[in-house]
Amino acid sequence: xxxxxxxxxxxxxxxxxxxxxxxxxxxxxxxxxxxxxxxxxxxxxxxxxxxxxxxxxxxxxxxxxxxxxxxxxxxxxxxxxxxxxxxxxxxxxxxxxxxxxxxxxxxxxxxxxxxxxxxxxxxxxxxxxxxxxxxxxxxxxxxxxxxxxxxxxxxxxxxxxxxxxxxxxxxxxxxxxxxxxxxxxxxxxxxxxxxxxxxxxxxxxxxxxxxxxxxxxxxxxxxxxxxxxxxxxxxxxxxxxxxxxxxxxxxxxxxxxxxxxxxxxxxxxxxxx
Numbered sequence: 533x534x535x536x537x538x539x540x541x542x543x544x545x546x547x548x549x550x551x552x553x554x555x556x557x558x559x560x561x562x563x564x565x566x567x568x569x570x571x572x573x574x575x576x577x578x579x580x581x582x583x584x585x586x587x588x589x590x591x592x593x594x595x596x597x598x599x600x601x602x603x604x605x606x607x608x609x610x611x612x613x614x615x616x617x618x619x620x621x622x623x624x625x626x627x628x629x630x631x632x633x634x635x636x637x638x639x640x641x642x643x644x645x646x647x648x649x650x651x652x653x654x655x656x657x658x659x660x661x662x663x664x665x666x667x668x669x670x671x672x673x674x675x676x677x678x679x680x681x682x683x684x685x686x687x688x689x690x691x692x693x694x695x696x697x698x699x700x701x702x703x704x705x706x707x708x709x710x711x712x713x714x715x716x717x718x719x720x721x722x723x724x725x726x727x728x729x730x731x732x733x734x735x736x737x738x739x740x741x742x743x744x745x746x747x748x749x750x751x752x753x754x755x756x757x758x759x760x761x762x763x764x765x766x767x768x769x770x771x772x773x774x775x776x777x778x779x780x781x782x783x784x785x786x787x788x789x790x791x792x793x794x795x796x797x798x799x800x801x802x803x804x805x
Contacts, residue, residue, distance in 0.1 A: 595641035634672040637798035639665040644794025663695035677707035722760035
């Protein structure tokens with residue numbers, strides 16, 4: 533805005549005439565700007581990878597004292613569900629990578645009734661032990677599906693080796709039906725990899741006596757034993773089910789069984805034959 537001054541009466545001086553006084557308006561000062569250093573920025577918002585690893589750690593910590601879900605209380609289940617959703621947010625909308633899914637995954641937690649019943653039976657029956665439970669996917673060179681095997685290590689004390697005396701194997705074919713959902717078609721249930729205990733071996737073929745042909749045949753038969761029951765064929769169709777792979781990365785797999793069948797938390801395990 534220009535300033536207006538009332539006209540002044542002229543003065544006469546001897547010598548040079550008086551100079552006309554002018555007023556200069558300065559622009560308003562700019563507001564100060566602040567820049568956060570890199571260290572301060574990272575303290576305010578951690579990188580996505582660091583936040584993801586923190587959430588995965590929180591989930592694994594939440595499930596570690598639940599006996600794979602068997603002894604989980606209502607409060608623990610609520611906390612686990614909250615931690616699960618926090619990890620799942622990082623995979624929202626992205627398609628499942630079958631090459632990354634391929635491999636062996638160890639069960640850390642589940643709320644699925646058909647799996648918890650095995651743990652309950654082992655807790656109640658003194659002659660049954662249930663060891664590690666795995667899910668093994670075979671789909672490395674596939675883009676539409678593959679094979680999945682549910683592997684349960686179990687044992688009968690004194691007769692079989694501790695916790696891993698035998699293997700229950702449930703095999704299914706699966707097809708990719710959406711970005712993150714697969715449809716399971718169960719094919720076969722089998723019992724294999726029988727590993728008898730030293731006590732039973734001593735009973736069949738005592739070390740102090742020469743092993744006969746019959747005793748050696750019995751041992752060989754037990755070690756190679758495999759019983760299988762097909763659950764799918766031309767005359768009968770096995771029930772299938774939807775399985776939603778809610779999160780997958782290099783070392784963690786999260787899944788949700790269709791129709792409210794339960795949640796699963798897996799971590800990557802070493803492959804086995």
